Amino acid sequence: MPPWLSDLLWTYQNVLVALGVNGLLALSMYVVLAAGQLSLGQAAFMGLGAYASALLSLRLHWPFWLVLPLSPVVPVGFALLVGGPTLRLSGIYLAIATIGLGEVLRAVYLNVDALGGALGLSGIPEAAPLWLIYLVLAASLFVLWQVGRSRIGRAMEAMRGDARTALAMGVNVRRYRLATLAASAALAGLAGALSAHATDFIGPSDYGFETAVSILSFALLGGVASPFAPVLGAAVLTLLPEALRGFADLRLVLNGLVIVLAVLFLPRGILPWRMRRSAA
Amino acid sequence: MTLLTVRGLTRRYAGLVAVDRVDLDLPARGVHALIGPNGAGKTTLFDLISGLVIPSAGRIVLDGQDITALPADARARGGLARTFQAIRLFGAMTVLENVLTGLHPHLSAPLPAIVLHLARLRREERNAVARAHEALALVGLEQRAGERAAALSYGEGRRLEIARAMAGAPRLLLLDEPAAGLNPAETVSLGVLIRTIVAAGTTVLLVEHDMVFVMGLAETVTVLNFGRRIFHGPPAAARGDKEVIAAYLGARVAARFAAASPP
Numbered sequence: 330m331p332p333w334l335s336d337l338l339w340t341y342q343n344v345l346v347a348l349g350v351n352g353l354l355a356l357s358m359y360v361v362l363a364a365g366q367l368s369l370g371q372a373a374f375m376g377l378g379a380y381a382s383a384l385l386s387l388r389l390h391w392p393f394w395l396v397l398p399l400s401p402v403v404p405v406g407f408a409l410l411v412g413g414p415t416l417r418l419s420g421i422y423l424a425i426a427t428i429g430l431g432e433v434l435r436a437v438y439l440n441v442d443a444l445g446g447a448l449g450l451s452g453i454p455e456a457a458p459l460w461l462i463y464l465v466l467a468a469s470l471f472v473l474w475q476v477g478r479s480r481i482g483r484a485m486e487a488m489r490g491d492a493r494t495a496l497a498m499g500v501n502v503r504r505y506r507l508a509t510l511a512a513s514a515a516l517a518g519l520a521g522a523l524s525a526h527a528t529d530f531i532g533p534s535d536y537g538f539e540t541a542v543s544i545l546s547f548a549l550l551g552g553v554a555s556p557f558a559p560v561l562g563a564a565v566l567t568l569l570p571e572a573l574r575g576f577a578d579l580r581l582v583l584n585g586l587v588i589v590l591a592v593l594f595l596p597r598g599i600l601p602w603r604m605r606r607s608a609a
Numbered sequence: 610m611t612l613l614t615v616r617g618l619t620r621r622y623a624g625l626v627a628v629d630r631v632d633l634d635l636p637a638r639g640v641h642a643l644i645g646p647n648g649a650g651k652t653t654l655f656d657l658i659s660g661l662v663i664p665s666a667g668r669i670v671l672d673g674q675d676i677t678a679l680p681a682d683a684r685a686r687g688g689l690a691r692t693f694q695a696i697r698l699f700g701a702m703t704v705l706e707n708v709l710t711g712l713h714p715h716l717s718a719p720l721p722a723i724v725l726h727l728a729r730l731r732r733e734e735r736n737a738v739a740r741a742h743e744a745l746a747l748v749g750l751e752q753r754a755g756e757r758a759a760a761l762s763y764g765e766g767r768r769l770e771i772a773r774a775m776a777g778a779p780r781l782l783l784l785d786e787p788a789a790g791l792n793p794a795e796t797v798s799l800g801v802l803i804r805t806i807v808a809a810g811t812t813v814l815l816v817e818h819d820m821v822f823v824m825g826l827a828e829t830v831t832v833l834n835f836g837r838r839i840f841h842g843p844p845a846a847a848r849g850d851k852e853v854i855a856a857y858l859g860a861r862v863a864a865r866f867a868a869a870s871p872p
Binding site (some may be wrong): 407471472475477479480481483484486487490491494495496497498500501603605606607608609 | 734
């Protein structure tokens with residue numbers, strides 16, 4: 330590796346980690362939005378992946394190659410638990426239930442000593458190198474691209490457009506809703522495990538409502554016309570505060586402003602190019 | 610042979626009985642029409658048969674199988690397709706993708722084959738695209754396959770809905786007011802299309818207001834009024850039926866109409 334490159338990686342280590350992790354979180358948001366659901370549980374699912382994997386590493390000293398593939402298990406379990414009953418109801422109830430999940434979990438992390446309480450968990454082995462984060466991101470993009478141009482992608486877009494008509498076409502809407510929520514939780518869980526093992530510390534306030542809204546803004550800015558769109562949205566929103574370092578305190582204001590402007594002027598996102606949904 | 614049997618089908622909405630103990634027997638093959646004044650319960654009956662509305666009472670049997678408890682998507686997989694009174698296409702999708710979505714129940718490549726783009730998936734998608742093109746050719750939209758569905762005209766949108774419903778070669782096709790909003794030339798070609806569909810082996814049940822269209826096309830007519838079946842039989846007999854005339858014209862006008870006409 331040439332010295333200038335290792336210097337660059339060293340200087341921007343944190344930004345590059347955030348860029349990859351936020352890309353994964355944007356995909357987690359994309360999977361539910363692309364099927365016409367509004368979940369605000371991505372931060373909570375990420376937290377579950379982070380805490381579960383950190384505990385496996387810290388308490389049981391399991392190797393990371395075993396911890397990472399297991400990191401989706403707990404968030405997917407919670408997704409099925411919350412999703413099952415709420416999917417009978419329409420639209421907004423899932424959003425409310427998932428916000429509730431996030432707040433309940435924050436209280437649990439804060440008050441259970443075994444989970445580190447207010448101090449969080451520190452000393453997590455830094456076992457997630459940059460290349461691994463980007464490998465997981467690239468693999469997720471590839472899978473979602475292939476799925477997006479298949480019958481599954483068509484069924485998801487049909488549900489997003491008009492769930493009743495999709496049902497009349499023979500799409501098992503309930504099953505697809507549950508499956509996409511589970512896939513979304515799995516991606517968020519992977520992102521949580523990777524970020525926890527890239528920064529060595531996690532705390533109970535890392536996965537709250539504020540984080541949930543940031544993740545939503547990735548997909549709102551990018552759009553959901555293809556899996557690349559929300560990842561681009563995440564990249565813009567991750568790099569923007571770096572570019573405006575002097576305004577770093579205004580990061581949340583900017584996030585809010587971007588959401589408002591995107592909803593008003595770019596309802597289909599900054600990358601509205603629509604992928605073909607046929608794999609022939 | 611009977612394709613669809615409906616017994617005592619009822620749907621109540623707080624105080625209102627939209628469909629009231631309706632019986633229906635549709636023989637396989639042919640065109641059957643469901644007519645009646647506005648608010649007679651025709652679309653509710655369609656929603657009940659296709660599974661989008663759950664009945665308060667009654668039974669629905671398709672091809673010998675009781676489907677009353679099946680959800681709409683399972684009925685679609687079992688060969689029941691429909692169109693909607695107000696066109697409900699997936700506007701952002703292309704014309705071809707809309708029809709491919711109609712083939713959803715017939716595609717089964719598992720997730721690994723999809724992700725790895727295996728030969729099985731490629732073969733299945735190629736077959737699906739070929740079938741979708743056939744369905745588009747049936748309704749005369751094969752030249753528009755690559756366009757966005759939202760770019761179609763009203764009449765073309767109606768035909769795309771039929772292509773999407775027909776792609777999976779359903780046993781029973783429900784058409785909810787297929788001629789609504791069409792010009793006379795388009796209505797004539799719709800009649801030809803429906804005859805082609807029936808000749809290919811699909812049974813058609815349609816709701817329609819255009820009586821001339823119904824008389825020329827349907828073998829049997831079922832008339833609903835205030836949710837109840839008041840007539841079932843050949844279209845010619847429906848025209849002379851006192852109760853049907855009363856339902857359309859009102860009892861008083863019908864009585865005067867009967868008094869004025871020669872015995």
